[in-house]
Amino acid sequence: MTAPRPGRIHIIDDEDTIRDSLAFLFASRGLAAQGWSSGEAFLAALPLPDCACIILDVRMEGLSGPETFNAVRGAGCEAPVIFLTGHADVPVAVQSLKAGAYDFLEKPFNDNQIVDLALKAMALNAERETGEEARRDLAARRAALSAREEEVMALMLTGSLNKQIADRLGIAMRTVEVHRSRILTKMGARNATELATLLASLPQSDR
Amino acid sequence: MTAPRPGRIHIIDDEDTIRDSLAFLFASRGLAAQGWSSGEAFLAALPLPDCACIILDVRMEGLSGPETFNAVRGAGCEAPVIFLTGHADVPVAVQSLKAGAYDFLEKPFNDNQIVDLALKAMALNAERETGEEARRDLAARRAALSAREEEVMALMLTGSLNKQIADRLGIAMRTVEVHRSRILTKMGARNATELATLLASLPQSDR
DNA sequence: CTCGCTATTGTGGGTTTCCGCAATAGATGT
DNA sequence: ACATCTATTGCGGAAACCCACAATAGCGAG
Numbered sequence: 506m507t508a509p510r511p512g513r514i515h516i517i518d519d520e521d522t523i524r525d526s527l528a529f530l531f532a533s534r535g536l537a538a539q540g541w542s543s544g545e546a547f548l549a550a551l552p553l554p555d556c557a558c559i560i561l562d563v564r565m566e567g568l569s570g571p572e573t574f575n576a577v578r579g580a581g582c583e584a585p586v587i588f589l590t591g592h593a594d595v596p597v598a599v600q601s602l603k604a605g606a607y608d609f610l611e612k613p614f615n616d617n618q619i620v621d622l623a624l625k626a627m628a629l630n631a632e633r634e635t636g637e638e639a640r641r642d643l644a645a646r647r648a649a650l651s652a653r654e655e656e657v658m659a660l661m662l663t664g665s666l667n668k669q670i671a672d673r674l675g676i677a678m679r680t681v682e683v684h685r686s687r688i689l690t691k692m693g694a695r696n697a698t699e700l701a702t703l704l705a706s707l708p709q710s711d712r
Numbered sequence: 713m714t715a716p717r718p719g720r721i722h723i724i725d726d727e728d729t730i731r732d733s734l735a736f737l738f739a740s741r742g743l744a745a746q747g748w749s750s751g752e753a754f755l756a757a758l759p760l761p762d763c764a765c766i767i768l769d770v771r772m773e774g775l776s777g778p779e780t781f782n783a784v785r786g787a788g789c790e791a792p793v794i795f796l797t798g799h800a801d802v803p804v805a806v807q808s809l810k811a812g813a814y815d816f817l818e819k820p821f822n823d824n825q826i827v828d829l830a831l832k833a834m835a836l837n838a839e840r841e842t843g844e845e846a847r848r849d850l851a852a853r854r855a856a857l858s859a860r861e862e863e864v865m866a867l868m869l870t871g872s873l874n875k876q877i878a879d880r881l882g883i884a885m886r887t888v889e890v891h892r893s894r895i896l897t898k899m900g901a902r903n904a905t906e907l908a909t910l911l912a913s914l915p916q917s918d919r
Numbered sequence: 920c921t922c923g924c925t926a927t928t929g930t931g932g933g934t935t936t937c938c939g940c941a942a943t944a945g946a947t948g949t
Numbered sequence: 950a951c952a953t954c955t956a957t958t959g960c961g962g963a964a965a966c967c968c969a970c971a972a973t974a975g976c977g978a979g
Contacts, residue, residue, distance in 0.1 A: 593800030599816045602809045609806045651955065664906025666935070680957050686937065687955095696936085696965095698904040699871025705912030858925065873965070887927050893967065894925095903966085 512557025512630065514538040514623055517547050517573060518589070519565040527560065527619070534620055544573030548580065556584045558607075558626040560619075563590040563597055571601055578605070583633065585626035589614075640707045649691050657684040661697050662704070719764025719837065721745040721830055724754050724780060725796070726772040734767065734826070741827055751780030755787065763791045765814075765833040767826075770797040770804060778808055785812070790840065792833035796821075847914045856898050864891040868904050869911070 514531055516538055518524045524540035531538035537555075541547040545567055547559075559577065563570035570588055577586070585607035590597065598609040607626050610619065650658065660670045667685065671678040685697075694700035721738055723745055725731045731747035738745035744762075748754040752774055754766075766784065770777035781793055792814035797804065805816040814833050817826065857865065867877045874892065878885040892904075901907035 590802070593802055595797070595800050595802055595805050595816065595818050598802050598805050599809060602806060603815070608810070609802065611802050653956065662905060662909050664901065664903045664909065668935085676956085677958050679959065682937065683957080689937095694871065696871050698869060698908050701905050701908035701912065702869050702871065705908065708915075860926065875965080883926085884928050886929065889967070890927080896967095 511537070511627060512555045512584075513553075514558045514560060514627070515541060515547065515553065515556055515584075516560045517541045517544060517565075517570075518560075518562035519543055519567075520562070523562065523589075530616055530620065531623070536620075536623065544568030544570070544576065547573065548576050551577070551580045551582055553582070556582060557630045558623050559584050559586045560623070561586055561588050563588055563594060564592070571597065571604075574601065574604065574606065583637070585629050585633075587619075587622055587626060636707070643692075643703070643707050646692050650688060654684050654688050654691070657681060658688050658692075658700070661685060661688070662701050718744070718834060719762045720760075721765045721767060721834070722748060722754065722760065722763055722791075723767045724748045724751060724772075724777075725767075725769035726750055726774075727769070730769065730796075737823055737827065738830065743827075743830065751775030751777070751783065754780065755783050758784070758787045758789055760789070763789060764837045765830050766791050766793045767830070768793055768795050770795055770801060771799070778804065778811075781808065781811065781813065790844070792836050792840075794826075794829055794833060843914070850899075850910070850914050853899050857895060861891050861895050861898070864888060865895050865899075865907070868892060868895070869908050 514536055516524050516527050518527075518540070519542055521542070524542070528538045528540050541550070543565060544561075548568075559582075561570045561573060565573075568576065570590075574586055574588075577584075586605075587607050588598070588601050588609045589612060590609065591612045593611065601609055607629070608622055610622065647655075656674065657670060660673060665673070667678050667681045671681045674681070689696065689700060692700055692703065694703055721743055723731050723734050725734075725747070726749055728749075731749070735745045735747050748757070750772060751768075755775075766789075768777045768780060772780075775783070777795055777797075781795075784791075784793070793812075794814050795805070795808050795816045796819060797816065798819045800818065808816055814836070815829055817829065854862075863881065864877060867880060872880070874885050874888045878888045881888070896903065896907060899907055899910065901910055
């Protein structure tokens with residue numbers, strides 16, 4: 506259950522030495538890793554279906570670590586990112602973490618330290634993906650609702666009675682009932698309460 | 713709307729110079745601030761009803777900044793914390809931010825920088841308190857439920873029918889109806905759907 | 920022991936939900 | 950023009966919900 510498709514660790518660093526030694530380290534621990542010599546190269550390869558964790562050097566030729574990070578997120582990749590830096594760069598560390606990086610590690614680092622971090626990040630990623638899948642599924646079902654149905658659903662969730670919804674929308678109660686029924690069918694809920702709980706369990710789907 | 717009760721900025725630093733200059737700076741910008749010469753002194757004063765933001769030095773005699781931070785959170789104070797450090801301490805910064813600090817600033821810092829940060833932190837705190845209030849209110853109403861009622865509510869939220877709940881709990885349907893009614897009254901909802909939406913809007917109330 | 924709280928169950932009945940069957944109408948697409 | 954999709958509405962009925970009125974029973978507090 507812990508590793509049906511663990512995914513890979515992607516190492517982005519313009520120094521061959523670091524990249525290769527990290528790749529070797531991970532390989533020796535049975536972890537799949539892949540190196541990229543620049544932020545640009547990695548970005549060009551997105552989307553990567555096996556991206557479970559990203560290790561990103563802060564200072565690089567071309568795109569910097571933080572710049573690459575932003576672009577990666579912009580490309581829709583939500584995998585946890587571990588920054589590496591050779592300099593005591595507190596402002597960058599603070600900025601990166603506040604922007605959503607998973608961790609920020611100073612070189613030189615201990616082998617076990619980076620492996621542990623990567624493992625934790627990958628575990629987090631697995632959890633995230635699970636939730637993501639459910640969220641995507643729900644969003645897909647929700648996208649199948651017509652505009653009118655969305656409207657009715659919004660009112661349903663406030664606990665309004667069909668009668669009230671009908672008055673509010675200026676339509677017959679029977680029409681609301683039909684919408685309601687379709688909504689429940691499309692969303693896979695047996696009643697309004699289950700629908701509310703379902704939507705609540707997967708946040709970020711508002712509006 | 714932005715400042716009915718802004719609260720104070722609490723500055724914890726064992727260096728009088730820093731404390732006083734910060735206090736003076738904030739005062740000159742019309743912000744109420746109060747200094748504390750040690751983590752211990754501040755902790756002894758908790759709970760502080762006017763705590764809108766905490767500025768905390770990392771290295772101090774006695775309790776360190778991080779230690780104080782943990783104790784503050786342990787004491788139930790959730791105000792945003794801004795760490796100050798005179799040293800390029802990346803690991804501490806990372807650790808602090810991951811533990812929930814609001815920001816981590818290196819000395820020397822610009823006057824406008826710290827004031828801006830404090831203002832943002834206080835704004836965040838105001839938002840947090842608003843939500844907190846609603847959450848507390850809901851929690852209070854929820855606490856008024858009997859054990860049996862909690863049990864019935866949990867099943868209600870899954871969308872179970874009264875009949876099913878009755879079977880599950882081995883009681884009569886009528887009894888479930890009574891519980892259901894009491895639950896809705898106590899929680900201030902008109903029906904199960906509204907209850908579900910209500911509970912969903914204020915997370916962190918599980919279990 | 921009596922008071923108060925909670926849990927429990929019935930009866931009867933009004934209200935709301937949910938559905939099948941049927942039909943009209945406008946918008947879109949082939 | 951014809952098919953498809955969505956919105957609409959009516960009728961009638963089964964199932965579920967909600968509630969007032971009433972009553973029994975156990976448990977801890979005073």
